[in-house]
Amino acid sequence: MTDSMPRSTLTTHEVVNQPPVRGDVDLWSTDIALREAMEREGGQVAAITDYARKMGSQEMREAGMEANRHSPELVLFDQGGRRLDEVHYHPAWHRMMETSQAAGYASVAWQGNPGGHVTHAAMVYLASQTEPGHCCPLTMTYAAVPALAANPVLSELWRPRLTANHYDPSLRPIEQKTSATLGMAMTEKQGGSDLRSNTTRAEAEGDAYRLFGHKWFCSAPMSDGFLTLAQAPGGLTCFLVPRWLEDERNAIHIQRLKDKLGNRSNASSEIEYHGALAWRLGDEGAGVRTIIEMVHHTRLDTALAPAGLMRGALSTAHHWISHRSTFNRTLIDQPLMQAVLGDLTLDVEGALALGLRVARSFDGTSDEDRAFARIGVALAKFLGNKRCPIVTYEAMEMLGGMGYIEETGMPLYYREAPLNGIWEGSGNVICLDILRTLAKEPLAAEVLRQELLAAQGSDRRYDAALSTHIERWPKLPGESEARWFAERTALLLTASVLIRAGVAAVSDAFVTTRIANERGHVIGALGDGISSQLLDRI
Missing domain, CATH: 1.20.140.10 (Butyryl-CoA Dehydrogenase, subunit A, domain 3)
Structure with a gap:
């Protein structure tokens, strides 16, 4: 079936003086300032040009609109009443994630080539023009990589998956996945930006910890793991909480999704830890640092x-x-x-x-x-x-x-x-x-x-x-x-x-x-x- 032009001559009037549909827009060739800045700051032009064309296409703009029109759906239980604590996304969301991860949005800065962070920043700029909501989980994934250096064992397991150039939304333990995303859960009701007032507590269990408490904001709750803060015996400490364990779901209970002004395609949530298994990043008491x-x-x-x-x-x-x-x-x-x-x-x-x-x-x-x-x-x-x-x-x-x-x-x-x-x-x-x-x-x-x-x-x-x-x-x-x-x-x-x-x-x-x-x-x-x-x- 071939595309045909929409009808402009209607029963009561003729449609005139209306802009045409924009169609595909190459976000690289049409942006003088971006091209100049990438050259000036040493960005990887070859890594950007194809992504810019894709993100400017009419198909991707329409996918972005669809992802925002159909908000994520919280699914707490299965038909038998067993806890799921899942968020289901529209296929258009997955299309955005797949395109950006394949381009290297979360990984290009960590691949050891010159201008990696400049190139990543340019991808943020481009993605935000088309569908800004999916930037949230990818931005946190990008940003979590250096924080993992505080625990070399965790870094060895997680970093290759966080920096993989493909999208794996499967619900499996990290060891079974080919790529992963990381979210963040820090703020609590009583504290907001005052992180030291957090009340979530961490109890040691062998080499790991169990977390108990609430988090007022947890963005991208379907991430494969979260960096979070909790009060350990030695003070406020940073932990990595995996979403999925080897034989069960971790004890992270989603309470509700936030009804936000914007950023509709991306889920933001309130969660509770009910003895969730967690691994320490850095020393006890060094959580903020x-x-x-x-x-x-x-x-x-x-x-x-x-x-x-x-x-x-x-x-x-x-x-x-x-x-x-x-x-x-x-x-x-x-x-x-x-x-x-x-x-x-x-x-x-x-x-x-x-x-x-x-x-x-x-x-x-x-x-x-x-x-x-x-x-x-x-x-x-x-x-x-x-x-x-x-x-x-x-x-x-x-x-x-x-x-x-x-x-x-x-x-x-x-x-x-x-x-x-x-x-x-x-x-x-x-x-x-x-x-x-x-x-x-x-x-x-x-x-x-x-x-x-x-x-x-x-x-x-x-x-x-x-x-x-x-x-x-x-x-x-x-x-x-x-x-x-x-x-x-x-x-x-x-x-x-x-x-x-x-x-x-x-x-x-x-x-x-x-x-x-x-x-x-x-x-x-x-x-x-x-x-x-x-x-x-x-």
């Missing part, structure tokens, strides 16, 4: 995901206004629309450029690289996620009433926009972490200073803004100014990266609008002559 390695890497993804969401919303809006006319002019040819579109481009390019620059420091091996990774990822996460809800809303508005309709994809981006700002440390937590890192790690403060100074001499407005920043805060601010300090530092760091990238149209506009404060505070207040230089980069 052990699991923070995983949190550090998940933060990289929460810095790149908003860039992808913004890019997805922007390109959707660009397609719409390129094919729709009003008052005898195509929307994209109207100066005010160009001002809005150009302005949004700066947020996308800034978030992507800073995110991949930070990812390069994850690839580095020096003390300076590691120090910049710690401070840079927090700054990138904070700024990108503060801009994301604004950008996605403005892009939605460009479609008018249709922007509020599910089939355009815009509501999915909008619902997802706040999420990465909450996960792995909400805004205030991140800002306090920034102050704490700069206060306790002189090398982090120094490498950040060097990154900011590296762009001096190329733009007098940047130079003036940096001098003002240093004069305003000759020492670290108090907590009440932490957000102001974090925002301004992140903006300057982004400007520094863009200036050194050498794309004058982007860096000049970013400095003018974000650094020199020569603008209004609403999207689209760019001024004459700026937006026209940016539109060709979408």
Whole structure:
């Protein structure tokens, strides 16, 4: 059967002035900023191009919509009343997982080739444009690998499966699987970000432990295992809890699935441990120090995901206004629309450029690289996620009433926009972490200073803004100014990266609008002559 064009001549009217279906979009060849940043930061282009084409195809976009339309289903018991504690997903979810794992989303950073983390970060950016929900289990799987180093025996068993380039959703013990995913269960009702207030307890049983307690958030509860925190005799400790044991299901009881604003394709749950078998990672009492390695890497993804969401919303809006006319002019040819579109481009390019620059420091091996990774990822996460809800809303508005309709994809981006700002440390937590890192790690403060100074001499407005920043805060601010300090530092760091990238149209506009404060505070207040230089980069 051959495809035929939909009928445009209807009984009451003819359908005109409506954009065509987008069809397949190559997310690599159509994204100038991504290609430039991958080359600049040393990413593996060959590993990205095929994935970018697949994720931009109409087939994958439709699969992403299906996965969000049909939410995961919690199945607690079988027909005989025996506990299952399973979550069943729509086939479209499995299609997304299969495609991303085959591309190396969770594994490419750990294969020993140059630019692995940059390449992984680019995959996060691409996947977020098509279906962001399935990124959650793959991001946690990617991030769990370094944390497993605290227990070489566990690492030897789990790492080859976590870094396999294929998808194995079978319900079997880890020893019988060819690939695996790892989730995380840390927060509890009474504590939230205050992990040291956790009450889940761990009782030693030979070389293993038994866990008893609840977890308020456990994302991706069908993962093959979870990193979790519990109070052992020696204090708060990190454990790996396998989902499946050799001859039975582990005693992990799912209480319910969260009814979330967005991220609908991915299950998030509340769980209880009823004597669940667990294996210790690191020393007793070193739980936060052990699991923070995983949190550090998940933060990289929460810095790149908003860039992808913004890019997805922007390109959707660009397609719409390129094919729709009003008052005898195509929307994209109207100066005010160009001002809005150009302005949004700066947020996308800034978030992507800073995110991949930070990812390069994850690839580095020096003390300076590691120090910049710690401070840079927090700054990138904070700024990108503060801009994301604004950008996605403005892009939605460009479609008018249709922007509020599910089939355009815009509501999915909008619902997802706040999420990465909450996960792995909400805004205030991140800002306090920034102050704490700069206060306790002189090398982090120094490498950040060097990154900011590296762009001096190329733009007098940047130079003036940096001098003002240093004069305003000759020492670290108090907590009440932490957000102001974090925002301004992140903006300057982004400007520094863009200036050194050498794309004058982007860096000049970013400095003018974000650094020199020569603008209004609403999207689209760019001024004459700026937006026209940016539109060709979408």
